[in-house]
Amino acid sequence: MEKTTQIYGIRAIIEAVNSKEEIDKVFLQKGLKGDLKKELESLLRRNEINIVYVPAEKLNRLTKNNHQGAVANISPVRFYSLEELVERANNKDTPALFLLLDQLSDVRNFGAIIRTAECTGVDGIIIQKKGAAPVTADTIKTSAGAAFKVPIAKVDHIKDAIFFLQASGIQIVSATEKTNDSVYDISFKGPIAIVMGAEDQGISPSILKASDYCAKLPLLGEIGSLNVSVACGVFLYEALRQRTRN
Incomplete structure (x- = not known):
């Protein structure tokens, strides 16, 4: 432990x-x-x-x-290289599913995301070395132990990780309200990496520009956004729904 x-x-x-x-x-x-x-x-x-x-x-x-x-x-957990994550995913029978977290800083949100990632079969989570939420005792507790089960990679820059994933045949879907496309219009059946942004600023413009797709969640109330861990759960379960649908 x-x-x-x-x-x-x-x-x-x-x-x-x-x-x-x-x-x-x-x-x-x-x-x-x-x-x-x-x-x-x-x-x-x-x-x-x-x-x-x-x-x-x-x-x-x-x-x-x-x-x-x-x-x-x-850190109480071992970190992997991005190359290791991709190699591990390529050795599976199912299409790769990754999460990239762009400057997410709250350890409890991080823990909640890790927990959902484990439940939805995510192959790995990618965070930046500088500015990202650390894996602390609070992260471990909030993840209900899932932080020991989901591989996490640290990279110098999220944008460079995106280029590497794209070169490996993995498409990038960024979760942002700055688009007209709904999450329900995107296909998650192939190899995909989902990008979630920081709690206060969202995904940086350069990463949005580098993404293959941008998608938003429909919001019918007066509040302009969801908590990032909740939004991440919606994206991951939409991916799971599509992949398990007959």
């Missing part, structure tokens, strides 16, 4: 990185000096691990232990 999701101390974090732990983010104390701190920063940048500079008070709230100016969040 879940392993420790936090480590503290510069030397401990350096050792964790060198041991290939799945580190989501490192909080470093502002104004921290010394060669060991520089060594850690260099190591984190080489491994493309997020660094957030915070005051000492923030670190004191994160842990009561002697943090030495550094606290790291460790």
